[in-house]
Amino acid sequence: MLEVKNLHASINNKEILKGINLEIKAGEVHAIMGPNGSGKSTLSAVIAGKEDYEVTAGSIILNGEDLEDLAPEERAHKGVFLSFQYPVEIPGVTVTNFIKTAINESRKAKGLEELPAKDMLKLIREKADLLEIDRKFLSRSLNEGFSGGEKKRNEIFQMAMLEPKLAILDETDSGLDIDALKVVANGVNKLKSKDNAVIVITHYQRLLDYIVPDFVHVLYNGKIVKSGGKELALELEAKGYDWLK
C-alpha cells in the first residue's frame, strides 16, 4: 500500500526528516510514536503533500505510484486522508456542505458524476449513525466553536465518508478526554478493513489501548530508530524515550 523510501524533507532549509523508511500493507495499523519535535507531524504533512515542506531526497509510493508530482488534492483523490491535529474552522460552511463538496470533487477527479443529493444524504446519515453523531451537528459551521472532541469526531466522520486507502491520524488523541477518545477510537475500528491501512501518530500509548497497532515505530530526530510490535508501545510508556537515543 505505502512505501516510504529514504525520505528526506526540510522546511526553510532546515532538515526535519532524515531518511525515513516505512512499508505498510493493506489491512495493517502502524503506530508512529516519538517525543516532541521528532518529526511525526512533518511526516504526515509530507505524505499529504503540504507545500511548505521540500522533499530533498527519497520517495513516497502509494499503490505503486510515486506521489512526488501530485498536489495535495490529487493525493487525496488517490486515497490519502489526514486527520488533522488542529482541524481549521471554516465559518459559514456547514459540516454537510463541506463533505459534500469534498466527495463530489473526488468523484469529479475520477470522472464520475456528482453523487445525487438523495444518495449523499443517505450516506451522510449512515456514517453519522455509525459514529454516533447527532444530526444537528451536521448543520453547524465546520469546526466553528467545536469542542476538542467534536473536532476530532468530525475528522473521523470525514474519513468515514471519504473511505480512504491510507488514513493518517495525527495526534487524534490530543485534547480528548477518555470518553471522547473511546468514541473516536471506536469509529476508527469500525472503518478498518483488509483493504485500507491506518497510521496512528501519537505521543502516548493510551490511544493504542483502543486502536491496537500491528507495528509500532519510534521516530527520533527525523529517523525511525526502533520498530516492533504493539508491546513496544508499552515499553515506551514504562521507560520513556531516553533509552533509545
Place this chain on the structure above:
Amino acid sequence: MNKFTEDDLKKELETKEYEYGFYTDIEADKFPVGLNEEVVIAISKKKNEPEWMTLWRLEAFKVWKEMKEPEWANVRYEKPKFQDISYYSAPVQKKQLDSLDQVDPELLKTFAKLGISIDEQKRLSNVAVDIVIDSVSVATTFKKTLNEKGIIFMPISEAIQEHPELVKKYLGTVVPTTDNFYAALNSAVFSDGSFCYIPKGVTCPMELSTYFRINEGGTGQFERTLVIADEGSFVSYLEGCTAPARDENQLHAAVVELIALDDAEIKYSTVQNWFPGDKEGKGGVYNFVTKRGLCEKNAKISWTQVETGSAVTWKYPSCILKGDNSVGEFYSIAVTNNFQQADTGTKMIHLGKNTKSTIISKGISAGHSQNSYRGLVQIGTRAKNARNFSQCDSLLMGDLCGAHTFPYIEVKNKSAQVEHEATTSKIGEDQLFYCNQRGINTEKAIALIVNGFSKEVLNKLPMEFAVEAQKLLEISLEGSVG
C-alpha cells in the same frame, strides 16, 4: 514538483476573462458627445416628454453645473470628462414592437448571452424582466399578468407619458435633484430606467427584474428607477447589469428611488457585474450610484446587493425611516479584485419612533484592490427607541489589497440602541491545505470559503438569483489567492 505556485494562480487569473465582455453590433441612434442645455432638451424631446419634465431636467442641469464632484470617497481615479461622453444612445428599432418576434435578432442574441430568456423559462421562474440597453428600455415582459393586478411595470419614459400624475408626485422626492453631483447629472440626462407601482394591498406575484446593459462605446448610462409600493403592498425587485470589455472607462450614474407607503414592503436586490477593467486596471465602469428609499409608517425596505463588477464603485443604498415602526435593512457583498476600488455602504436615517435597521456588510478584497465600507447610522431627536445593528466583516486575500471600514454613528435620542461589530480575516494557508487534503482544489476551496463568509447575505437574495450570485463570486475571485 507538486507545487501549485502563486505564478500558476496568476496565470490562471490572466486567462480568466470577463464573461460578459462582448459587444453587440446593432445600429445605434447616438447623440454626439458633449453636454449643454440643448442636449438636455434634445433628450427630453426624443422621449416626447411633457413640458414639466423638460423643465425639471433643466433645473437639475442648472444645479449640476454649479456642483463639484465629490472627493471624500476612498477611491482614486481619473475624473470622467463630461464633455467627451455621449448622453443618449439607443438601439435602432424599425417600429414600435408588438411582440418579441419583432425584436432585432442581434438583440435577442445579446439577451441569450446575458442568460436572459424572455420567454417560458422566465415564466416558470416567475420573473418579469425589463431590459435597458444603453439608454433605452427595449423589452418588458409580463405586462399583461401584472396589469390584471393593477401593477404598473414599464420603462420610466413610458410612465412619464402614461402615468404622469404618479411620476410627478414621486420623482425626486427621495433623491432630490440637488442631492449630489451624480444625482443632479442623472436628473438632467437620464434617458430611461424602470418604473414600478404596486397598488394598495397588492402582493406582487412575481419578482420584477431589470437588466441593464451598456453596449455602445463612449456613452454613459444614466438610468432612473422609481418604485412605489402603495399602502400594504409588497414587491421584490431585482436588477442586474453588465457591459462590454472596453479599454476606456465608462460612466454609469444611476438613481434609484423607493417609496414604501404605510405597511408596505420593498425588497430590492442588485447583482452588479459591470465590466471591472482588465488585470492591469485598464478600462472598466465607473459606477456612481445614488439609491435611497423612504419608509412611511410600519413600512420596510430591504436592500441586498452583490457587487462584483465596476472599476470604481461609489454607492450607498440608504433608508429614510420616516414612519414610526419602520424597518430598514442593508445586506451587502462587495468583491474587489485586481485594481478595482469600491467605497460602498449605507445610510440608515432614523426619524420615526421604534424604527429598526440592520446592516450586514461583507467585503472581500483580492489582488491590488481597495474595498471600503462606509456607513452612517443617524438617530434623530424624535426617534424614540430606535435600534440599529451593524456588522461589517472583511476578508482579505493576499497582502496587496486593502479593506477599510468607516462607520459614522450620530445619535440624538438617548433611548436609542446602536451596535456595531466588525471583523477582518484572511484566507489562511491552513484553511486551503485543509480543503486540499480533502480533495478540494484551491480554486474551489476559495469559492467555498468565500461563500461561507458571504452566506448571511446570499441567503437574502431571491432563490433564483442566489445561485447566479454564488457563481459570480467564484468567477470574480478565481485565481486571486497568493
